[in-house]
Amino acid sequence: MKENPRVFVSDGMDGLARRAGRDLLAPLRAAADCRVWPHVRPAAREDLREELAEAEGVLCLLTDVLDAELLAGCPDLRVISSISVGVDHIDLDAATSQDIVVGNTPGVLTETTADLAFALLLTAGRRVVEAGDFLRTGAWAKSRWAIDSFVGRDLHGATLGIVGLGPIGQAVARRAQGFGMRVLGWSRSGREVLGVRGVALEQLFAEADFVSLHVALTAETRGLIDARALAAMKPGVVLVNTARGGVIDQPALVEALESGQLGAVGLDVFESEPIDAEHPLLGFPNAVLTPHIGSASVETRVRMVDLAVANLLAGLRGEPLPACANPGAER
Numbered sequence: 001m002k003e004n005p006r007v008f009v010s011d012g013m014d015g016l017a018r019r020a021g022r023d024l025l026a027p028l029r030a031a032a033d034c035r036v037w038p039h040v041r042p043a044a045r046e047d048l049r050e051e052l053a054e055a056e057g058v059l060c061l062l063t064d065v066l067d068a069e070l071l072a073g074c075p076d077l078r079v080i081s082s083i084s085v086g087v088d089h090i091d092l093d094a095a096t097s098q099d100i101v102v103g104n105t106p107g108v109l110t111e112t113t114a115d116l117a118f119a120l121l122l123t124a125g126r127r128v129v130e131a132g133d134f135l136r137t138g139a140w141a142k143s144r145w146a147i148d149s150f151v152g153r154d155l156h157g158a159t160l161g162i163v164g165l166g167p168i169g170q171a172v173a174r175r176a177q178g179f180g181m182r183v184l185g186w187s188r189s190g191r192e193v194l195g196v197r198g199v200a201l202e203q204l205f206a207e208a209d210f211v212s213l214h215v216a217l218t219a220e221t222r223g224l225i226d227a228r229a230l231a232a233m234k235p236g237v238v239l240v241n242t243a244r245g246g247v248i249d250q251p252a253l254v255e256a257l258e259s260g261q262l263g264a265v266g267l268d269v270f271e272s273e274p275i276d277a278e279h280p281l282l283g284f285p286n287a288v289l290t291p292h293i294g295s296a297s298v299e300t301r302v303r304m305v306d307l308a309v310a311n312l313l314a315g316l317r318g319e320p321l322p323a324c325a326n327p328g329a330e331r
Helices: 014-020 026-031 045-052 092-097 110-125 128-136 167-178 201-207 227-232 250-259 298-317
Strands: 006-009 033-036 057-060 079-082 101-103 159-163 182-186 210-213 237-241 262-267 287-289
Touching: 014 298, 026 298, 057 298, 079 298, 092 101, 101 298, 110 128, 110 167, 110 210, 110 237, 110 262, 110 287, 110 298, 159 167, 159 201, 167 182, 182 201, 201 227, 227 250, 250 262
Parallel strands: 006 033, 006 057, 057 079, 079 101, 159 182, 159 210, 210 237, 237 262, 262 287
Antiparallel strands: none
C-alpha cells in the first residue's frame, strides 16, 4: 500500500463503537489518511461528490448512492467497501469499467436477518402489533373479552413458502422446521435444500399459508411479486419481505391489503427508503413495518463493519477482497 492513501468514511458509527467497546475504524485510521463524515445528517450527493473527488477508497452505507455519474468524477478511486450485502446502490458496471473493486458483507448477517424474518412471520400472523395497540390505547380496559378477539394464524402445522433459497432463505427454513411447518421453496437456480420441497413458484403461491421473500434485487426479480402473483396466493396469506423492497410491486401490495387478499404483511424493506409519514401502508393495522433492521444486532453490525474495513484495506493494498461484489475488477 502506498503511504497514507486517502479514504472517506460516510458514517463515523460512534454509537455502534460505544456498544462494541472499541473504535471500529482503528485499523483504517492506522493505515490511511482517513476522513470521517463529521455530521449527524447523512452526506448528500454533493457532499459525496466533493469528498470522493480525491479519495482512493470509500467506506459507505447502503444509503449512499454511488452511480455512474458520481463515479465518473472520482479519478483516484480504487476501492468501494459497502457495509451491506446488497450493492444495488452502487453502479457495478461503472465501477468495474473504472477498475474500482467493490466489497460487501455477505454471510455475517444471515442468521440475524433470518431471526427478523421469523419474528415478522410470528408478529404478523398472530396480530401482535394490533393487539398491543389495542392495549396501549386503553381500548382493552373499555371492552369485554370476545372469543374472536385478535385471532390470527398458527405457524405450527402451516405451510411456509420461501422465495429464494440462498443462505438467509435456508436459515428461515431451519427455523420453520423447528416450528413443525411444512416448507416449500423456490429459487431461480433450482437449488435443493434439505427439508424443503422445491416447487414451481405458482405451486408455492397456491399452497403456502405464509410466504417469505429472500431473493436479491435484480432486473429479473424487480416487481416479482406483482398483482398477478398476489392474486395467485391463498386468500388470507401472510407475506413477509426482508430482502429488498423493489421485489414487490407496492401499488399491487396496497390493493391486495385493501381487498383482503392478504391477511397481513411484515415488511422490513421498501421500494423507496425511508418511507414518508403519508405512505399508504401506514394505514393498515395488519401491516407490521420495521425500518430496515434485518441486520440490527450489535454483534452482527460489528461483524459487518469489521468485514467492510478488511475489504477496504485489502483493496488499497491491491490484494483480493475477502468479499468482492465485482470480481471482474480485481487484478
